Amino acid sequence: MTIDYHPVAGSFRDPAGFLFIHDGAVYRQVNRWGQVDYDTLMESGLYAALVSAGLLLPHEEVALPAPRPESAYRVLRPVQIPFISYPYEWCFSQLRDAALLTLQIQKRAFDFGMSLKDSSAYNIQFYQGRPVLIDTLSFEPYHEGQPWVAYRQFCQHFLAPLALMAHRDSRLSQFLRVYMDGLPLDLAVRLLPWSARFQSGLLFHIYMHSRSQQRYAGATIAPERAVGRMNRIGLLGLLDSLETAVKRLRWREDVTEWGDYYDKTNYTAAAHEHKKALIAAWLEELAPRNVWDLGANTGVFSRLASARGISTVAFDVDPGAIEQAYRTARLDGDPNFLPLLLDLTNPSPALGWHSSERQSWLARGPVDMVLALALVHHLAIANNVPLPRLAEFFSHLGEWLVLEFVPKEDSQVQKLLATREDIFVDYSQSGLEAAFAGYFAIEKREPIAESCRTLYLMRALPYRV
Amino acid sequence: MIALSGISILSGGLLSPTPYLDPGSGSYLIQLLLAAVLGGAFLVKVYWQKIKGFFRNLGKRKSDDPMA
Numbered sequence: 001m002t003i004d005y006h007p008v009a010g011s012f013r014d015p016a017g018f019l020f021i022h023d024g025a026v027y028r029q030v031n032r033w034g035q036v037d038y039d040t041l042m043e044s045g046l047y048a049a050l051v052s053a054g055l056l057l058p059h060e061e062v063a064l065p066a067p068r069p070e071s072a073y074r075v076l077r078p079v080q081i082p083f084i085s086y087p088y089e090w091c092f093s094q095l096r097d098a099a100l101l102t103l104q105i106q107k108r109a110f111d112f113g114m115s116l117k118d119s120s121a122y123n124i125q126f127y128q129g130r131p132v133l134i135d136t137l138s139f140e141p142y143h144e145g146q147p148w149v150a151y152r153q154f155c156q157h158f159l160a161p162l163a164l165m166a167h168r169d170s171r172l173s174q175f176l177r178v179y180m181d182g183l184p185l186d187l188a189v190r191l192l193p194w195s196a197r198f199q200s201g202l203l204f205h206i207y208m209h210s211r212s213q214q215r216y217a218g219a220t221i222a223p224e225r226a227v228g229r230m231n232r233i234g235l236l237g238l239l240d241s242l243e244t245a246v247k248r249l250r251w252r253e254d255v256t257e258w259g260d261y262y263d264k265t266n267y268t269a270a271a272h273e274h275k276k277a278l279i280a281a282w283l284e285e286l287a288p289r290n291v292w293d294l295g296a297n298t299g300v301f302s303r304l305a306s307a308r309g310i311s312t313v314a315f316d317v318d319p320g321a322i323e324q325a326y327r328t329a330r331l332d333g334d335p336n337f338l339p340l341l342l343d344l345t346n347p348s349p350a351l352g353w354h355s356s357e358r359q360s361w362l363a364r365g366p367v368d369m370v371l372a373l374a375l376v377h378h379l380a381i382a383n384n385v386p387l388p389r390l391a392e393f394f395s396h397l398g399e400w401l402v403l404e405f406v407p408k409e410d411s412q413v414q415k416l417l418a419t420r421e422d423i424f425v426d427y428s429q430s431g432l433e434a435a436f437a438g439y440f441a442i443e444k445r446e447p448i449a450e451s452c453r454t455l456y457l458m459r460a461l462p463y464r465v
Numbered sequence: 466m467i468a469l470s471g472i473s474i475l476s477g478g479l480l481s482p483t484p485y486l487d488p489g490s491g492s493y494l495i496q497l498l499l500a501a502v503l504g505g506a507f508l509v510k511v512y513w514q515k516i517k518g519f520f521r522n523l524g525k526r527k528s529d530d531p532m533a
Binding site: 147148151152155204205208209211212213214215216217219220221229230231233234235236237238240241 | 489490491492493494495496497498499500501502503504505506507508510
């Protein structure tokens with residue numbers, strides 16, 4: 001008996017198994033090749049320990065026919081992650097939390113006689129507001145004396161980018177878009193300030209590590225001869241040192257463009273409250289299952305949705321805003337809110353092998369509702385995107401659109417126009433409505449109190465999404 | 466670098482002379498060197514914490530003792 005399925009494009013490297021999608025849900029086939037590792041994970045008590053601590057995504061074994069029965073051992077149905085995100089979309093603290101999670105899991109695995117065979121940042125996802133390991137097949141029995149095979153990957157995927165973000169600039173996380181297997185350590189060495197080598201963890205795991213890589217690049221090691229060279233205490237010392245190195249790295253408290261946006265806004269308190277009330281009412285009325293908030297800043301309005309139990313992803317181009325959004329939500333323990341870094345004028349493309357290993361941003365939609373609050377003027381005026389193109393773009397993202405229109409007379413738009421010629425003849429309320437009419441039906445149109453702004457509720461025409 | 470020459474000692478006989486690009490080799494070898502150093506440091510740290518914990522408990526017990 002066979003089933004309809006298609007394999008998840010990013011899941012092909014590990015012979016122990018692969019992910020596939022069947023009937024809209026993600027499943028994992030465990031191959032017989034990975035049988036021993038999987039059974040050891042389940043029977044050693046490690047699986048139960050990690051799941052009860054919230055460190056590993058739980059799964060259940062299901063009776064679904066395997067898509068590739070000739071190699072199959074088990075079929076698993078993991079808990080479904082509402083939105084898959086990638087390390088180049090995370091802020092500093094998200095990557096740091098993911099790094100600390102990986103080390104914590106590796107230490108727990110040792111207690112149960114197992115070890116992580118890889119430490120890819122792509123194996124971590126944010127679920128219910130916290131990072132969690134999603135790859136059940138990342139574990140192998142630990143043989144005393146064996147080095148940690150995932151050490152190099154940990155340094156490249158986590159330590160090097162975090163060091164650059166902390167010591168240079170948080171925007172350097174974007175290197176992860178280019179280097180899919182993490183930042184090459186020799187590159188990190190060239191980019192880090194000279195003073196970074198005074199931090200012992202970075203000296204050991206980046207500088208000396210990089211030198212060693214260069215010096216022994218032409219050498220090969222017979223795996224069986226590497227075993228027995230390293231004792232357990234040495235490995236625990238290595239992990240402890242990595243953990244200390246990561247914990248010492250701190251977010252640079254840069255003054256960001258938008259970080260204090262809500263303090264600088266031209267809104268009165270009444271306008272702010274009125275806007276909140278309108279959005280809250282529409283959320284209650286339409287009860288969307290998921291929401292994307294575009295240009296979300298620190299997520300004040302996104303959290304109107306997440307507070308109602310709606311799975312909400314907040315996107316913003318500013319790392320400072322996303323950092324603040326993540327920290328606030330983590331402190332509040334909001335399980336439905338995920339803030340991510342995204343430049344709407346150049347959203348995450350499809351990347352990796354066959355240009356399909358990592359999904360593009362658009363491919364991860366559509367959603368039930370999109371919020372575009374005080375965003376259109378940035379795209380239309382600061383980035384010269386014509387209004388009809390904006391309308392078409394939004395129509396691909398979701399069925400419902402909550403859009404705030406900020407007219408030319410608003411001081412925020414005046415600021416954008418202050419240093420340039422006003423070539424935007426169509427940028428007006430009537431121009432907006434005309435441009436969107438081809439893609440959306442305008443359901444509601446509410447002027448925001450004590451402001452010249454208008455909040456729209458629009459519904460994509462049926463053939464669009 | 467002096468530290469890196471330590472790798473040669475620790476890895477005696479581990480390296481094969483076959484020229485083959487294996488970016489993992491250097492990572493394996495530095496791990497052996499670092500583990501030797503950091504393992505010792507880790508033991509010192511663990512025992513130091515135990516000693517500190519012992520005296521902290523001792524102090525606590527004394528202050529908890531109504532007869533003290």
